[in-house]
Amino acid sequence: MGQTIIEKIFSRHVGKKVSANEIVLAKIDFCLGQDGTSGIVIDSFKKMGAEKVFNPRQMAVIIDHSSPSPNEGVSRIHKKIRDFSLEQKINFYDIGQGVCHQIVPERGYVVPGDLVIGADSHTCTYGALNIAATGMGSTDVAACAATGQNWFKVPATIKFICQGKLPLGVYSKDLILYLIGQIGADGATYLSCEYTGQAIDALSIESRFTIANMAIEMGAKFGIMNGDQKTLAWVKKHSSRKFKFVQADQDAVYSKALEFNISQLTPQIAKPHQVDNVCPLSEVAGTPIAQGYIGTCTNGRLEDFAEAGKILRGRKIKKGVRLIIAPASNWILKEAMKKGYINILLEAGATLVTPGCGPCVGTHNGVPADGENVISTANRNFKGRMGNINAFIYLGSPATVAAAVIEGKIADPRKYLK
Amino acid sequence: MLLTGKARKFSQEDDINTDYIISGRYKFKIQDPQELATHVMEDLDPNFFQRRQDGDFLVAGRNFGCGSSREQAPQAIKYAKINAVMAKSFARIFYRNAFNIGLPLIECDTDQIRENDELSVDLAKGVVANITQNKNLAIKPLPQVMLTLLADGGLVEHIRKHQGFALEEKSNIKNQISK
Incomplete structure (x- = not known):
């Protein structure tokens, strides 16, 4: 019987052939934590009686969620994380270096x-590079830090076959929002998603990250793609590690295969307060917007700022509306400056904040007021997510956010791209 | 282990995410789980901590605990002295986290439970009794891994006790804690 990508990766890490639904103990290549979760990783690690991280080169801690620290409580946690990381000699990225899910692939660790x-x-982001990556809690990461392993239930796989070609002004963000809307917030719980088809093949690696990143928003454990020439070039540019792509067998068994033709897809929006509350942008066009945000591990990469720049070049953000931008890493910020994207956005009236998660998790950098609508390129729009339970968050592509801040209301970005 | 207490339900049944269980406003700055617990479920039900009683059960619909991986979510529930969470289904990261810290989760048809119903749960036997309505509910049996973790008192204790993982015998991998 053939194997899916995930079954093959697990077999490799368990040391025998395994298939879906088996419970296995597997070797782990890399583990990480961020400032919201690493405090408990450290506590659990010590309580387990561990003294040294199994291999310091295979672990990273990144301060990205509230960075620089907005208050003394966060500062205490940052100090604890910083001290532990330096003492253990693990890979450590302090404030301003970027979002963990940009740093880890960008620096070639995986x-x-x-x-x-x-x-x-959102650790599932690296699935875009043909990697089995998944989010877990702090104590699970501590167990990996202590032993180099963890237990898993090998998931069954849903195959998404995306045919056709994305039209102008419609992006991978619109595609993944559409798929989440179709399948629901728990439509892939405990499953791995394999994203395939010519529409996926046509995407850049940055666009693929956006899709893999949001697999968790349908409850999935993994969101993975095949490797191709683009993956090869991207990984070689960022890493010196040796690797081999893992492909599904022709006769692999899937729990479900869903086929979509996306040639007619239009810009999509996730409405408050659920990520699967998705509709075509046209249904909510005209909704007033007080703040826009372009950034995060979903859409804070170079081409995101390039696309927003195409729309905002020579234009101004509407008076009374804010636009916050947070590049996903320091490297992206520097590249975006070299290419002139940041300048275009600043000329339009944007506010640039530290590379990292920015206002996505509601601790700083742009908490909305009561009753305000925000349009964001992030991955979550839960009530209170950006720090105020009386605000409303809409999710869309960077182009959609750019169009909205020009008009002060949700607007179709395609009219600016003709 | 027999647990008894009252059912606590919420205005929203499905897709109760970990941001609602414990908001990012608190989890990033508060390290004391006792203090975090006073904010449990606050964004969904601002008076929840006041109306809850020791030994209550949280009762919800589908996909409880979806969203962020924050372990502070099951921690806040546990430190609010909630016995267990009952739902039609759970999101996977939350599911692991809860058992890792020793908070039992029970999958059953929660439409059969009303706010304030008196419940008793026998985890070993896998029986949930709705005392108020005088009926028993079928529950999805817990996987052996979860029972082992609960019996050991969570993942930290499990690793400490066995000096590594001891969840399955047939592993080709040597597992040992790093000293």
């Missing part, structure tokens, strides 16, 4: 075929 866990639910 390569195709790896098994990765992170104390952050």
